[in-house]
Amino acid sequence: MSDVRVTIQRDSEREERVVTTGTTAADLFQGERSVVAARVAGQLKDLAYELAEGDEVEPVEITSQDGLDILRHSTAHVMAQAVQELFPEAKLGIGPPIKDGFYYDFDVETPFTPEDLKRIEKKMQEIQKRGQKFARRPVSDDDARAELAGEPYKLELIGLKGSAAEAAEGASAEVGAGELTIYDNLDAKSGELCWKDLCRGPHLPSTRVIPAFKLMRSAAAYWRGSEKNKQLQRIYGTAWPTKDELKAYLEFLAEAEKRDHRKLGAELDLFSIPEELGSGLAVFHPKGGIIRREMENYSRRRHEDADYEFVNTPHISKEGLFETSGHLPNYAEAMFPPLEFDGQNYRLKAMNCPMHNLIFKARGRSYRELPLRLFEFGTVYRYEKSGVVHGLTRARGFTQDDSHIYCTKEQMADELDSLLTFVLDLLRDYGLNDFELELSTRDPESDKFIGEDAEWEEATEALRQAAEKQGLPLVPDPGGAAYYGPKISVQARDAIGRSWQMSTIQVDFQQPKRFGLEYTAADGSKQQPVMIHRALFGSIERFFAVLLEHYAGAFPVWLAPVQATGIPIGDDHVPYLQEFAAEAKKAGLRVEVDSSADRMQKKIRNAQKSKVPFMIIAGDEDVSNGAVSFRYRDGSQKNGIPKAQAIQEMLDAVERRVQV
Incomplete structure (x- = not known):
């Protein structure tokens, strides 16, 4: 037996150690119960x-992202074993870890029921307690x-190695690149x-290391994500390092369900997605229309102040317009099929930028006009697969608050500095305050991206410098750029800590080149402008949904569709x-009076359910004194307020854009 030298890396600390041959990573980190795997030369190992x-x-702790993925993938294996013990005819699909959990796909004769999930979860608990060992075993393709x-x-997956595995939904968790391996679940005592x-x-190391899990739901899913393939049954679950974390996550999900914009949209009569229109196509009802109008009007005023042109x-x-822009070759799957008439193919607009380029190109431009800031609330249409359409957050028809800035x-x-500041300030005005920035760059190995290396480097560095000046966390997103240029995405956290992608800012040297855009410089030469793409809301519909969930329907006064409800005592x-x-209406407020036959207490409950900011109550004493009484959302009350003062308080709340 000989010695081997290894280096233990913990953050910035390095420790040299001499161990005997045959020493495992488990031996190296013996006694460190939170360590569930090791990273050796950058590769994750058992x-x-x-x-x-x-x-x-490097030790991999269960609380790290890699540790959580390993925990959840191991739990997916336990679930698959439980399914096959209970349903022996079930055929296995794939079972990767996902954000906050895992899933596994099965080919079964009938869909799983809620009672089936309870049985599977109970069987998983039995397997977990057995302490079965996870054992890795390399195999040849033929043996597998x-x-x-x-x-x-x-x-089918055995033939999908490397890039083919990455292209298949979740398949990389099964085969990936390199040698093929099977994991055996072995009995803790007999090794069988x-x-x-x-x-x-x-x-x-074993099923006993799984601390806490729960099965969530089942759903239909096409094999490898393709509608051309067979529909399987997918079971979703979640797993966490402690029971307390699992409990907190389930409480978070319950709160998120209460805030679901689809549920609130129906309860508050804001919008609907009629079956007669089609999936992903929403209509806004009068109250939802008021919120949307206020969102748009405030944005318009701010853009006018910032010298945007509508x-x-x-x-x-x-x-052909989308061929010129490069969208059709790179984005065709997200566009609706062509419409043919007058002997030509037409497309529903999926993005506004090509048309803004035509506006720039409509006449000669001088350097004196730059920066030229064009802005549009432009409705676009994108083909989203039915499985990913989700209320207003993933729709097929939506309106972008789209602007394109042309500058030298x-x-x-x-321009990037002021633009990013403008975006963040405006998001804060709508009540979002917790941000981080994401810098999406190109993948040099991919042929998706067009343009020269030097152009990409210049554009990326300009965005990086603008982002760093904001003093916010900057997260890299390699390969996430648009085909024509890098982008900064503003990620905003809502009231319960969820992160949403909001505004995007992209630097584009390619479309001006493809459209032949130019301006006359001070020396009389013709120069190509830089094009900056910017969507602040992303889409109005999605931003509406985010705000609806952020405020749980209790919008600040300035956005509330009904700002006050009058409730008579008699x-x-x-x-x-x-x-x-x-x-109050003459002063610009949105006020209704509940003159129904309901009792006063029911009227108050109705106003509370409608999440109205102010309830205006009046009785004999109020009438005699020319006053009203305020009742707020939290149930507190302020009596005997003179009418003019009451109107001013509401106007002040609108001006401050606050909740009450």
């Missing part, structure tokens, strides 16, 4: 990995095919095989409140 001379080893002869979907699965790993473009165009290269840095007080409402 704790059973035997250390070799010169290895640089022989062992998994009864699993047709696994047989209990279950096995094609998988690249790594996994936890334009309008049609909803349809000849197909010398103006680019200052029928005799209705005319007095109607006079008050008329005065």
Whole structure:
């Protein structure tokens, strides 16, 4: 037995250690119960990995993102074993970790029921308590095919290595690149095989290390995400390092469900998505229309103050326009099929930028006009697969608050600085305050991206410098750029901590080149402008949904569709409140009076359910004194307020854009 030298890397600390041959990563981190795997030379390994001379080893704790993924993928294996123990005819699909959980797909004769999920979860608990060992075993393609002869979907995956695996939904968790491996679930006492699965790993040392899990729901899912393939049954679950974290997550989900914009949209009569129109196509009801109008009007005023010029473009165009812009070759799957008439193909508009380029190109431009800031509330149409359409947050028809800025290269840095500040300030005005920025760059290995290396480097560095000046966390997103240029995305956290992608800012040297855009410089030469794409809301519909969930329907006064409801103590007080409402409306407030036959307490409950900011109550004493009483959303009350003072308080709340 000989010695090997290894290096343990913990954050910025390095420790050299000499161990005997055969020492495993588990031996190296013995006693550190939070360590569930190791990273060796950048590659994740099971704790059973035997250390070799010169290895640089980093512990992977269960609370890290890699640790959570390993926990959740291991739990997915336990779930699949439980399913096959209860439903022996079930055929295995794939089971990768996902954000906050995992799933596994199964080919079964009938869909899973809620009662089935309870049985599967109980069986998982039994397997977890057995403490089965996860054991990695390299196999050849032929041996894998022989062992998994009864699993047709696994047989298909065996041929999907490398990029093919990455392209298949979740398949990289099964095969990935490099050697093929099977993971055996072995009995803790006898070592006998209990279950096995094609998988690249790594996994936890044993099922007993799984601290807390729960099955969430089942749904239909096409094999490898393609509608051309068979529909399987997918079971979703979640797993966490502690029972307390699982409990907190389930409480978070319950709160998120209460805030679901689709549920609130129906309850508050804001919008609907009629089946007669089609999936992903929403109509806004009067109250929702008020919120949307206020959102748009405030944005318009701010853009006017910032010297934007408003334009309008049609909803349809000849197909060649999107060939010129590069969208059709790079974005065709997200566009609706062509419409043919007059011997030509037309397309529904999926983006506004090509049409804004035509506006720039409509006449000669001088450097004196730059920066030229064009702005449009432009409705676009994108083909989203039915499985990903989700209320207003993933729609097929939506309106972008789209602007395109044309400037000189010398103006680019200052324009990006002011633009990012403008975006963040405006988002804060709508009540979002917790941000981080994401810098999306190109993948040099991909042929998706057009343009020269030097152009990409210049554009990326300009965005990086603008982002760093904001003093916010900057997260890299390699390969996430648009085909024509890098982008900064503003990620905003809502009231319950969820992160939403809001505004995007993109620097584009390519479209001005493709459209032949130019301006006359001070020296008389013709120069190509820089084009900056910017959507502040992203889409009005999606931003509407985010705000609806952020505020749980209790919008600040300035956005509330009904800002105050008059509640008479008795029928005799209705005319007095109607006079008050008329005065308030003249001042620009949205006030209604509940003159129904309901009792006063029911009227108060109705106003609370409608999440109205102010309830205006009036009785005999209020009428005698020319006053009203305020009741607020939190149930507190302020009595005997003179009418003029009451109207001013509401106007002040509108001006401050606050909740009450």
